[in-house]
Amino acid sequence: MTGPAQTIWRRVAAVTTPDGAQLHAVVDGPDDAPATLVLAHGWTLAQAAWDDVGELLAPRVAAGGLRVIRYDQRGHGRSTWGDSDITIDQLGHDLAEVLDRLAPTGPVVLGGHSMGGMTIMALGAARPELFGTRVRGVVLVSTSAGDLTSDPRTAAGRMARLSPGVLNTALAGARVVERVRQLLPPTHPRHQKLVRDLLYGEDATAEMVLAGAEIMHASTVRSFIAFMPALEEHEKREDLTALTRVPVEIFVGDSDQLTPERHSHQLAEALPGARLHIIERTGHMLTQERPQHVVDAIERLLAEAAADRAAA
Template identity: 40%
Template sequence: MKTQVALAGLGIAVAHRAARGKVLRARTQPDRDLVSNGAGRPVRQSFVHAPDGARLAVNEWGDPHAPVTVVLLHGWTLSSRLWSRQIAVLSQHARVVAYDHRGHGRSDRGLAESCTLDQLGADLAAVVDTVAPEGRLVLAGHSMGGMTLMHLAEQRPALVVERVDGVVIVSSSAGELSKSDFGLPGPLGVGVRVLGPSVMAMLGRLESWAERHDALAPELWLAIRALCFGRGAPAHLVDEMLAVVQDVPLGVVSAFYAGLALHDGTPGLRALMDTPTTILVGTEDRLTPVSHSMRIARALPQAELTTFEGAGHMLTLERADEVADAICRHISRRPAADEAGDHLVAR
């Protein structure tokens, strides 16, 4: 028995050392595409009060009098910081507003029961009503941000019809997230679906412990890269994402996991039927696979669906230029009233 325990311990130690070596090699590999893509300091910073009083941190770039305002919505466990590459491009053509969802970035946390997609839709409405009450809008959402704009469309269909020139949905879903197996085979996938909610609830209770132990094990770093990125994604992109993720309290992560499981974006998609829409997804997305984007595209027959070979869930980092280009195309569109029936063709 002692021999078996010793061998198991040795195996764990060897695996840990191998994982640490993989992470070190990934971080030291040259990245010829690494350039400074930062958006620079915001031109304006403010806080918007959500309907329940929570303060949402809002940043703005570009000409405040531009005819089009682009509103950028980040994903679960992330923040508006990860839109910086797109902001650097978009702010040359439009006014850009990017804010942190409640419990993320610099925004107030609010109560656990407020961590729902319906609440995020109401939060988005509050931001628009406060900082962009007039003028044309383009809405772009990554992951949970894409779901948020679906809930805004359900709650405020007149706003969409009257003011939104275009929507870009990046690596997102219209629902059925509770069935996700993260692309894991057989029993592992079943385990994720069955045990995921209870594990995430337990993580929420470990928040105070995690704050005292913030070192990330190399095995977890590798697992996160495999889950969120395509194969061979540069290490600096993983580190950039993790620097943001590690600032989100585990209680917020846990509460929104439960909220995501209840998400149903189909009513909002019906409200977007006549809105020019672009859907973007990576072929190696494990969190919101291509099938989820195809379901959105079926609900929006006027939409354009584009897949990116080899890219994962973090499309805003892995295919930053292409995401920016997709949003830019909506900025340059004519207002819906002038289009006389022009439509995008799904492909």
């Protein structure tokens, strides 16, 4: 027997940025919830990368104890591109717009996976006054504060060796590349093996890998190519002061090939009060592989935020 169905109030919103991008967002839970969780996804993914975490939080949302906002980063999912140059700093400004428009009041906990974690760091550099006041906690999952591509032994380092000429050629022929991609859909065994080897740990199920492959396959060639220089240029290791004002939980899988453990150790060194979690047999897609670990951290941060609010 299954329990009673959970009823969650949901609305879809479009946040328009100053440069004309339309950021597609989904808001679960009531506006008067005591806290809001805002989740930012990674490169060539979409807000669906947080679905497993969202499902585990559904009882709390249905009970009115939490509002959850997931959105597609510009150029990803259902969000448009806008007119600005593609940089991680621009993504930080986008996150600020999401907060200002969809969560203008009340305590907020931020969660960022991969490029989404970098987005939170960029927000901290641009809007430090939010941290410790509006933003009460941060979860950083499978991410980096900089020096992402210098190690040629990592997957990110190997991709960085692609020349600008190769990338520009691929972008110019995006339609052709897209047609080629359709010949190897996410259901194809070779596609799934490639995704598994690059992004997942030993315990990942076939269902996890297929779900992740489908999310990434829905991304365009342009999103893959246009964001690559932004990731390479991302550097916030000396600009994390805002995050020292709030509790931070850092997660990395011991099999992560895109943002290996050293990046999380660097974050932990820069944020002495942060809690560092290295999860065994887990790859880059930690929000799918080990969502309960992430939810437990979110619950801790929400409890701390509630305690701070009660004491204020």
